[in-house]
Amino acid sequence: MSTYTITxxxxxxxxxxxxxxxxxxxxxxxxxxxxxxxxxxVYTPRDRTRLKLTLRGKRLGLSLSEIKSLVDMYESPKDTAAQMHRFLNVLAQHRETLEQQREDIEMSLAEIAAHEDECRRLLAAQENGEQLGGERLGTNG
Structure with a gap:
């Protein structure tokens, strides 16, 4: 059996x-x-596989506890269907979290775009010598 060093x-x-x-x-x-x-x-092929699965889980954005739970399931191949159902549940929860984050990011980007547009409008008005009156950034509307 081949083994690996930490390096x-x-x-x-x-x-x-x-x-x-x-x-x-x-x-x-x-x-x-x-x-x-x-x-x-001294790491075995089992350790190498567990490390590979761990890094894959991290790329998916899973928490370490989720990763450990999933990796540990593969130690006992008694009920593959249960393992797959568990993995699907973890992925579904993670997808939901990411979709909510995406929605939040899109809302923030829209808000930033609106503030940028307002700043450009106010700068253009100022450069054209227009009086801005009482308008201040973020206080109108």
């Missing part, structure tokens, strides 16, 4: 050894120890 995994997945140690602290990875005093971590 090899860090290089392969373009992450820091510190990040790998963090995932170990979170119980996602569990390397064996070798060398004097057990200083050298």
């Amino acid at each position: 090899e995994l860090a290089r392969e997945f373009d992450i820091t050894p510190r990040a790998i140690r963090f995932y170990e602290d979170q119980g996602i990875l569990s390397p064996s120890r070798e060398g004097a005093g057990g200083r050298n971590r």
Whole structure:
């Protein structure tokens, strides 16, 4: 069975050894120890797969607890259907969160565009020598 060092995994997945140690602290990875005093971590193909799944979950924006729960499910292949249903539920919840965030961002961008338009209008009026009266940024309307 092939094994990996922390440096090899860090290089392969373009992450820091510190990040790998963090995932170990979170119980996602569990390397064996070798060398004097057990200083050298030795990762198995199982650890490599768990790291790969963890990084994929992070790219999807899942929380570490969601990732750990999903990765742990794949340790026991007893009920694949239940695992898939759980994964679908997690993805659906995450999609809902992201769609709400997108809606919030779109509203903020529309508000920013309206303020930009108002600023440009006020600047144009000022450059044309028009009196702005009592208008101030953000106080009209």
